[in-house]
Amino acid sequence: MAPGLRLMIPTTPTVEPDDRQLVETIRRGDTDAFETLVRRKTSKVYALCYRIIGNAEDAKDISQLVFIKLWENLEKYDAHYAFDTWLYRMVTNVAIDFMRNKQSRDNAVNSNLRLVKTAADAEQSVIVQRKEVEHVFDEVSAVLSPKQKTIFVMNQMEDLPSSEIAKVLGCRESTVRNHLFNARKLMQVQLTKRYPEYAQLWREK
Amino acid sequence: MMSCDSFRTRFHTGTDDAALLEHLRSCDRCLDFAAHADPDVMFRALGSSTFGSEMIPPGGIDAFVDGVMQQVRVRDAETAVASSQAASWPRRLAMAAAISVAVFGATLIYRFDTPQDSSPVPRVAVAVPNRTLTTKPIVETYDSQNATIVEVPTDGTGGDDVKIVMIFDENLPADL
Numbered sequence: 001m002a003p004g005l006r007l008m009i010p011t012t013p014t015v016e017p018d019d020r021q022l023v024e025t026i027r028r029g030d031t032d033a034f035e036t037l038v039r040r041k042t043s044k045v046y047a048l049c050y051r052i053i054g055n056a057e058d059a060k061d062i063s064q065l066v067f068i069k070l071w072e073n074l075e076k077y078d079a080h081y082a083f084d085t086w087l088y089r090m091v092t093n094v095a096i097d098f099m100r101n102k103q104s105r106d107n108a109v110n111s112n113l114r115l116v117k118t119a120a121d122a123e124q125s126v127i128v129q130r131k132e133v134e135h136v137f138d139e140v141s142a143v144l145s146p147k148q149k150t151i152f153v154m155n156q157m158e159d160l161p162s163s164e165i166a167k168v169l170g171c172r173e174s175t176v177r178n179h180l181f182n183a184r185k186l187m188q189v190q191l192t193k194r195y196p197e198y199a200q201l202w203r204e205k
Numbered sequence: 206m207m208s209c210d211s212f213r214t215r216f217h218t219g220t221d222d223a224a225l226l227e228h229l230r231s232c233d234r235c236l237d238f239a240a241h242a243d244p245d246v247m248f249r250a251l252g253s254s255t256f257g258s259e260m261i262p263p264g265g266i267d268a269f270v271d272g273v274m275q276q277v278r279v280r281d282a283e284t285a286v287a288s289s290q291a292a293s294w295p296r297r298l299a300m301a302a303a304i305s306v307a308v309f310g311a312t313l314i315y316r317f318d319t320p321q322d323s324s325p326v327p328r329v330a331v332a333v334p335n336r337t338l339t340t341k342p343i344v345e346t347y348d349s350q351n352a353t354i355v356e357v358p359t360d361g362t363g364g365d366d367v368k369i370v371m372i373f374d375e376n377l378p379a380d381l
Contacts, residue, residue, distance in 0.1 A: 060262040
């Protein structure tokens, strides 16, 4: 073909299959469809794992485990429910299990290695930066139970309403709100201890 | 994308406005502003739509997906092997059943073929004198079409003589 000449073939716009359609295709044995689904959901799953676990490598491993469990249990998915809700449930179950095991290991080793900021540090001007916030969150949320942290992350960072979180975790909405309330309270105490400069902002609210 | 001015005008404590949160998650200056107005948003700024690149697993999406697919293939192969082993159980059971039937059948056939007296013969104890045979019966010649003769060759010291040890013949004379 001569350079500069291109064959113009009219193409019909391809419509991406939605999650439910993909699941149906996968159930018929199409592994490529599963790859598409993994590619589509990786960021979401990894983000949630990362926020709950707080460590990139662990979050990656847990995310991969989630997708493998997804593959093994896809037959159990009921298409009457939103796929993301089912996926979130799987993520939270695996991540919470991981956190519980990790907490019991860490508590045995690092119970005395907690960084506490001094009052002198608090005198410094407060300039909130994202990286700093991430660090603060990791520190402060360490006192939360895996479930509390999961709920806090889903509500505050994933913007899921408590009704949706209740569906994901299979509990009542009031339980979710209760966990959220306790999580905020515990974090506030930790913030006061470790980062008084931020806690002051919270109190002034 | 919302401008910083617009964000600061519209922002209020406890906001759930998706556009505001999206801006908050991409603008450090407004995060600082918002955190002073409402510290709760400090952690909300860590949402997943935040730092695009940071929400990609280490090694990139392609490597991540490859890792998952590789493990899925391994699991599939394991499942296939396990299921084939499970399928061999019925086969083994079928073989065991066939062998049992064959043995049972052979037993039945043997029983029907073997002549059995239906009437039991009363047994009588006979006192047999304990005698030692001085000579052994020797058959010089025996001519029969239906006989089966089992011969044991000699050890070579007795010339060409053949010692006959057993004769199977239905017509064998009783007085032999």
